[in-house]
Amino acid sequence: MSTRKRRRTPASDWNLPILTDWGLKPRQQRLLVIIASIAGVLVAAVTLTTVIAALGSDARSDTQQAAGLSPEGTRPEKFEGWASPKVFAPIAERAKDAQPVTAKELFAGKTLTGAHKVTLKLAEKSVDTDCSAALWGAELIAQVGDAGCSQAARAAYTSTDGRYLAQFTLLNLNDAKVAGELVESLKSLHRGGWVRPLAPFPPDAYTEGGAYALGHYVALVWLSRADGAEPSPRDDFANLALTVRAAEKPLFKRVVALTGAS
Template sequence: MGLRPEKQKLLVIIATVVGALAGLAGLVAAINSIGDYSPAQEASAAVLGPDVTVPETFHGWGSPKLFDPISDRGKDQRALTEKEVFGESELPVAKKLKLKLVAKKIDSNCSAALWGGSLLEQVADAECTQVARGLYASSDGRYVGQYTLLNLKDGQSAADLVESLKTLYRGGWVNPLTSSKAAFPPGGHSEAGGYALGHYVGLVWLGKVDGTEPTPKDDFVSLTLALRGAEKAVYRRVVTITGPAS
């Protein structure tokens, strides 16, 4: 190449460094591909049929200390009722927007409301006795949402379930209730969140009726807060144990 010996040596060093960096980049990419494991990989086509709808995203939160008085079902043995959890037929979102309850159901057989081998096994271990589901349609006809409340044996089981769902939710989820007034579109975009509430787990599931992803004009935060209005039942149970002063 017509280079002097010292420049040839420098070129070899540069080439060696570049090669090493390229190899390192490849290694990092490989590691990242492992770290970016998607729950969709576990949910194979055999598990997720064309009519199965699951959230695209899921976020989970642990139980606040407020719910410590009901961290053990032994202190909160009364069964949930439809009137208690879904007594309000409308949940306000904004001044001109409401979520209307279009279907509700409480199953004592938790496997009737859920699907997915790992999820069913975990709720069985958690001694799940009830799954309360309420399906909602927005008053403007644009949104569909479902709130689910699971009655487990203790706070640790609730926390473990929420943590597990962070990675396994696309391989096991809640069955949506059916109604002619609202439905999650198969294959459409939807989002979900899980909340440990003492020995309960609350699941919020939201989507647009047309199945498209939300835009800045779609206030999913307010919709989520509205759906969580069903959790008033859990707050009332805390007050029953601790008294109004809490």
């Protein structure tokens, strides 16, 4: 009579010493390992999603910077710059025009009136001794700092008919040389750095800007329709710019005070 050998049961692959010590049977150990593996996959997926989202945010930020955008608004789509007129030669150096400008001096009038019945009403005003507070764009801020900017005066206006927005900014620099250099640089530099809006422009608004050297000062003008749309033939942005530039009048008074000319 032959005897059948009893086959030995193979050791389980799920007989892990540390889990056996905890009193878990092979089937329980297998279930625990499967659950842990699934949890690990989920954690990895969440982590990967977070990383991708962060990279996407950085990519959008880089794209915005490349397009000339900032958290504060957009750069001007159209820009022009002008050298200082000879009339401002007496204030070509801040050393000869040392008195700081004030909001009361520059923005005393509540309205500015131009041709064709354009009237701008003062909405906000500010004078910062830290010029970087009024600007964005690392290269622009660096150049303005090198130019010895001591003040950035800003005023925001709305037209009385509600159709237009305008901002006037005056930078107080060391001398006419650096003022002229800044205006020239801004012909391309405005794409990556500009003025911070004192009052918000509409999102994705079409805007136009200009820079004017005025002795040791630089005036920056920024214009937009209130609805953010591109100007139509009935929108005279040139006249709008002349209207907001009436804020420059106190600088002419400074020239008169130094020269005695009428």
